[in-house]
Amino acid sequence: MPGFLTTWFDPFCGPVGLFSLFLSDSLLACGDAGWGDEIAGGVLVTVSLALATLPLGLVAGFFIALAKQSNEKSLRLAANVYTTIFRGLPELLTLFLVYYGAQIGIQQAMRAMGADLVIEINAFIAGMVALGLVFSAYSSEVIVSAFHAIPRGQYEAGNALGMRRGTTMRKIILPQLVRIALPGLGNLWMILLKETALVSVIGLSDILRQTGVAARVTKEAFMFFGLACLLYLVLAILSSIVISAIEQWASKAEMKR
Amino acid sequence: MSVAERLIAPKAPPAPQPQAWTGQKLVGHSLMGLWVAASVGLFLFLVGSFDIEKIRTYGPDYLSGLWITLQLVIMAVAIGALVSLPVAIGRMSANKPISWLAYAYVYAFRGTPLIAQLFLIYYGLGSFRDTLDALHLWTFFRDPWNCALFTFTLNTAAYQAEILRGAIQSVPRGQHEGAAALGISRWITFRKIVLPQAMMVALRPYGNEIILMVKGSAIVAIITVFDLMGETRRAYSRTFDFQTYIWAAIFYLIIVEALRNVWAVLENRLTRHLKR
Amino acid sequence: MPISKAFTLAASTALLAVTMSAASAQDVVRIGTEGAYPPFNVIESDGSLTGFDIDIANALCDEMEVECEFVTSDWDGIIPALQAGRFDAIIASMSITEERKEQVDFTEKYYNTPPAIAVPKDSDLTEATPEALAGIALGAQSSTTHSNYAEEKFADADLRLYPTPDEYKLDVASGRIDAVIDDVIVLSEWLESEDGACCKILDTLPIDPVINGEGAGIAVRKGEDELREKFNAAIQAIRENGTYQEINDKYFDVDVYGS
Numbered sequence: 001m002p003g004f005l006t007t008w009f010d011p012f013c014g015p016v017g018l019f020s021l022f023l024s025d026s027l028l029a030c031g032d033a034g035w036g037d038e039i040a041g042g043v044l045v046t047v048s049l050a051l052a053t054l055p056l057g058l059v060a061g062f063f064i065a066l067a068k069q070s071n072e073k074s075l076r077l078a079a080n081v082y083t084t085i086f087r088g089l090p091e092l093l094t095l096f097l098v099y100y101g102a103q104i105g106i107q108q109a110m111r112a113m114g115a116d117l118v119i120e121i122n123a124f125i126a127g128m129v130a131l132g133l134v135f136s137a138y139s140s141e142v143i144v145s146a147f148h149a150i151p152r153g154q155y156e157a158g159n160a161l162g163m164r165r166g167t168t169m170r171k172i173i174l175p176q177l178v179r180i181a182l183p184g185l186g187n188l189w190m191i192l193l194k195e196t197a198l199v200s201v202i203g204l205s206d207i208l209r210q211t212g213v214a215a216r217v218t219k220e221a222f223m224f225f226g227l228a229c230l231l232y233l234v235l236a237i238l239s240s241i242v243i244s245a246i247e248q249w250a251s252k253a254e255m256k257r
Numbered sequence: 258m259s260v261a262e263r264l265i266a267p268k269a270p271p272a273p274q275p276q277a278w279t280g281q282k283l284v285g286h287s288l289m290g291l292w293v294a295a296s297v298g299l300f301l302f303l304v305g306s307f308d309i310e311k312i313r314t315y316g317p318d319y320l321s322g323l324w325i326t327l328q329l330v331i332m333a334v335a336i337g338a339l340v341s342l343p344v345a346i347g348r349m350s351a352n353k354p355i356s357w358l359a360y361a362y363v364y365a366f367r368g369t370p371l372i373a374q375l376f377l378i379y380y381g382l383g384s385f386r387d388t389l390d391a392l393h394l395w396t397f398f399r400d401p402w403n404c405a406l407f408t409f410t411l412n413t414a415a416y417q418a419e420i421l422r423g424a425i426q427s428v429p430r431g432q433h434e435g436a437a438a439l440g441i442s443r444w445i446t447f448r449k450i451v452l453p454q455a456m457m458v459a460l461r462p463y464g465n466e467i468i469l470m471v472k473g474s475a476i477v478a479i480i481t482v483f484d485l486m487g488e489t490r491r492a493y494s495r496t497f498d499f500q501t502y503i504w505a506a507i508f509y510l511i512i513v514e515a516l517r518n519v520w521a522v523l524e525n526r527l528t529r530h531l532k533r
Numbered sequence: 534m535p536i537s538k539a540f541t542l543a544a545s546t547a548l549l550a551v552t553m554s555a556a557s558a559q560d561v562v563r564i565g566t567e568g569a570y571p572p573f574n575v576i577e578s579d580g581s582l583t584g585f586d587i588d589i590a591n592a593l594c595d596e597m598e599v600e601c602e603f604v605t606s607d608w609d610g611i612i613p614a615l616q617a618g619r620f621d622a623i624i625a626s627m628s629i630t631e632e633r634k635e636q637v638d639f640t641e642k643y644y645n646t647p648p649a650i651a652v653p654k655d656s657d658l659t660e661a662t663p664e665a666l667a668g669i670a671l672g673a674q675s676s677t678t679h680s681n682y683a684e685e686k687f688a689d690a691d692l693r694l695y696p697t698p699d700e701y702k703l704d705v706a707s708g709r710i711d712a713v714i715d716d717v718i719v720l721s722e723w724l725e726s727e728d729g730a731c732c733k734i735l736d737t738l739p740i741d742p743v744i745n746g747e748g749a750g751i752a753v754r755k756g757e758d759e760l761r762e763k764f765n766a767a768i769q770a771i772r773e774n775g776t777y778q779e780i781n782d783k784y785f786d787v788d789v790y791g792s
Contacts, residue, residue: 038580067285075285081292088468088513090475092486096502100610103617104499115381120619190368197370201479203607208373213576215380216699219706219728222381229369229377236368380700383707400708401693480554481672481693491694494676497616497636 012040028227035214042210043231045124049196049206051062053128054189057135064136065143079140086137092198099202104224104229125197135192137185146177179250186243193235207231281313299503306500315492315501322488323508329477329484330470332406336414344418349425359418366415372476379404380479405477409470416466424459425451457528464520468513475509485509561600562760564590565620568605569697572722572784573626576605585789589643589771590624593751596767596776603702609676609696612636615754622760624751626716628678630746637752640764645748645791648679649717649737651724653705658712661736666690670710672701679714682744687714698723706731714738718789748791 013036028036066218067079086094103121121129150173158168200209213226337493349358354501382389382398389395397403428451478487489505492498561718566586568576574584582603594601604620615623615637629639650671658665667689673680675694683692693710695701702723704710713720716756717737723729751768754763772790781789 016264017473067288070281070285072279072285074289075281078285078288078292084514085510088510090472090486092475093489093502093506093509096490097506100613101499101502103613107617120617122281159598194368194370197372198476200372201476201607202610203605208370208376212376215376216697216703218318219384219703221703222377222384225377225381228373229365232369232373233365380703383703383709386707395708399710478694479696481695483694487694490609491675493633497612 012043013037035210035218038205038210039207039227039231040213042205042207043235045204046193046196046206047125047235049127049131049199049204050189050193052124053131053135053192053196055134056128057139057192058185060132061139061143064140067145068140069145076252083140085135086133091130091134091195092201095127095130095198095202098130098133099123102126102129123199123202123204125198126202127204131192131195131199134195135188136191138188138191139185142181142188143177146181146184147173149180153250179254182243182247182250186240186247189239189243190236193239194232197232198234260468282315300507303500303503304514306498311492311496311498315488315496315520318492319485319504319508322483324483325477325482326471326474326484326486327512329402329405329409329474329482330467333409333413333474334467334470336406336410336419337417340410340414341417341421344414344423345425348418363415363418366412367419371408371412373481375405375408375476378408378429401477401481405480405482412473413466413470416469417463420459420462420466421455423462424455427458457531460524461520461529464516464523468516471509471512471516561602562594562597562622563602563604563620564594565604565611565615565623566590566625567607567608567611567697569608569699570626570719571698572718574624585644585780585784586624586626588783589777591765592776592780593624593764594773596770597750597763600691604772607696608640608674613751615752618754621753621757626749628746629748629750629767630678630681630744633746633752636755638755638757638761639750639752640761641768642748642750642791644789646716646718646789647737647740648714648745649684649720650712650714650735651705651732652735653718653732654710656711656735658735661738663687663689665683669712671711672704672710674698674701674715677715678745679716682738682741683714685744686738686741702728779785 028034028039064079064082067075070076070079089097099121106121154172154176155168157173163171196206197208200206200212203209211224211228211231215221218224258310287455340352344359344362347355348363350359378398379401380402386395389398398407432454433446436450474484475486477484478490483491485505485508489501492501538618549629566574566582568574568582570584570586571586574586577583578671582605587603590601590603599659604614606614606619608625611623611625611627612633613635614620615715623637626644627633627639637676650666663686666687669690670696671683671690672693672695673683674697680692680694683690690712693704695704698715698719701710701713701715705713706728712735717734720734724732724734751761751764753764768777777790
């Protein structure tokens with residue numbers, strides 16, 4: 001049934017979709033006549049890419065933040081090298097390094113091991129990895145500063161109650177950490193959403209790529225690129241609504257004084 | 258002499274305990290080992306594929322691309338700073354339409370990708386050639402470099418306006434009130450009391466914004482302005498040698514790290530009176 | 534593409550992102566092409582690929598009795614993608630040049646046409662000489678033999694490099710650039726179409742074998758001699774059995790194979 005559901009609730013080309021209801025005679029019509037369905041597909045790719053990158057970047061960012069907090073000097077250093085590199089490189093370059101470089105690297109490694117396998121990194125995965133690297137580098141900073149905002153007493157209280165370190169982390173520190181880091185992470189999500197546009201350069205059919213193709217074919221560049229900007233704006237507005245809802249929910253747990 | 262010293266004879270400190278190989282240490286050392294191995298590998302790769310002919314052919318292209326990148330960023334940030342002033346003032350204005358307009362501008366430019374803005378201005382305005390011609394603006398928008406500078410300026414102005422507004426509003430009300438109590442005019446209050454404090458707050462975000470511009474500028478080659486990234490892609494598409502990308506990465510990392518260090522020194526100097 | 538299909542597509546790309554395939558399975562030959570170079574290869578608005586290259590590729594695959602699967606790639610990254618194994622051969626009007634031969638192996642040519650320069654109809658340019666083109670904004674697709682041609686022969690022109698021909702078409706139509714250089718067939722096809730109404734061919738340029746190479750060939754990974762020879766034999770066969778001529782006549786009035 002998911003196929004039926006997505007068809008029915010398709011906000012652009014479904015039976016009650018924006019494009020099918022109001023723009024069926026224009027260049028944005030759905031189906032073969034117009035570009036509505038292609039662009040709707042682009043929106044989906046953009047959103048799926050951002051959503052797929054988010055957990056990757058968050059988990060990696062969390063572990064890098066832990067490494068940065070470590071007492072072990074080498075671990076801190078390794079984490080700092082990581083953030084220096086991925087915060088310093090342009091996102092587009094990181095994307096190329098992953099898309100071409102990782103492919104060549106894997107290929108050579110496979111050949112060296114004598115395996116006759118072709119492992120393919122497609123544009124979606126390359127985008128996910130590259131944006132995940134960048135996202136994790138930035139989110140580790142946000143998480144580190146959230147860690148700093150949690151007083152030592154919280155850890156000590158965990159110890160005093162005889163909790164193990166993992167339990168303290170899970171039951172005491174993490175819930176507070178999430179609340180403190182949320183605004184910063186929300187910001188990073190907005191940045192991520194915009195950075196997915198770069199993946200159009202390596203050929204993923206996201207919003208920008210699809211509107212670009214439409215612009216070139218129809219010669220209506222202003223309309224289609226304007227539409228692209230508008231779609232990104234809508235996504236940003238929707239995101240900020242969701243983020244503030246999450247923030248509300250998280251702050252409910254805060255102690256009332 | 259205290260009681261404690263008389264009762265307990267001084268002793269040498271305990272010998273440092275040999276550090277155990279904890280899990281953290283193991284992970285840390287192996288990750289560092291990975292980084293070292295990667296950099297040695299890269300170094301060997303660069304040495305191994307060293308080709309004086311390639312450097313002679315593409316070296317000057319890289320430098321000219323680097324120069325384009327720097328010019329674009331410096332000009333966009335400088336002009337953007339000027340544009341951001343009225344926008345920030347508009348944002349803080351009590352006049353609803355003005356503040357709303359400024360907000361819409363800031364939101365639109367911060368809510369959409371830079372690359373989409375670049376396409377909109379470059380290709381989008383191209384379809385209004387006749388109108389622009391009539392307004393004598395076409396000579397400006399005809400040139401891709403101008404389009405890139407225009408887009409980047411508008412984009413960074415939106416971000417800078419928010420930085421400026423945030424910084425000015427971070428100055429406590431008491432500072433205004435204190436100045437008012439001393440009979441200092443509003444303009445002098447702003448210039449001598451509020452602005453210096455706001456700038457201190459804004460310093461770090463400004464630095465970050467410049468770094469974001471350096472990184473963001475890597476997309477201009479798509480509209481035929483061949484910056485560092487564009488020259489890199491061109492060199493790669495002719496040689497298919499991966500070291501072209503490695504060199505670009507080194508260049509960008511050097512620029513960004515240099516900026517960060519300059520900013521750290523600046524911040525240190527400007528905020529030394531706040532240290533205790 | 535309805536969104537449900539797009540969703541399945543996105544989901545499957547995400548799930549099957551790391552696809553593995555044994556390189557030895559030769560029954561399906563994956564062919565890389567660009568899809569932005571009409572009339573040779575172009576993506577239609579319904580997403581299908583058409584064009585001279587595509588028809589030739591299909592004819593060759595029929596001849597070789599293998600199944601062909603098309604994969605599109607951006608021009609800039611098409612050779613790295615071949616090397617990385619995203620596909621097994623490039624049939625995308627790629628000229629056989631010395632620079633490219635260092636990276637990939639080529640079959641014999643399957644067509645050869647000269648470059649040309651197109652200008653807006655009201656252009657003051659009368660000839661395509663280095664002197665006449667000095668200082669004018671000349672567009673070309675980046676990393677093509679035509680952009681190399683412009684760099685070498687018209688060094689004083691203000692060369693602008695675009696990712697695909699579509700972009701220089703937009704810019705020459707808006708008057709942002711004064712002239713474009715590309716394959717004569719590509720330019721004439723465009724000029725005959727509705728959007729090409731703006732412009733005319735200024736001149737056809739002589740082929741320079743060092744820059745333009747020996748014509749367009751099929752690129753395969755280095756050392757894949759078996760596949761290369763199969764393609765060569767197939768090109769020979771369709772030249773002889775008339776299939777090539779049929780495809781040629783479907784698209785062009787002239788013989789594009791060259792001498």
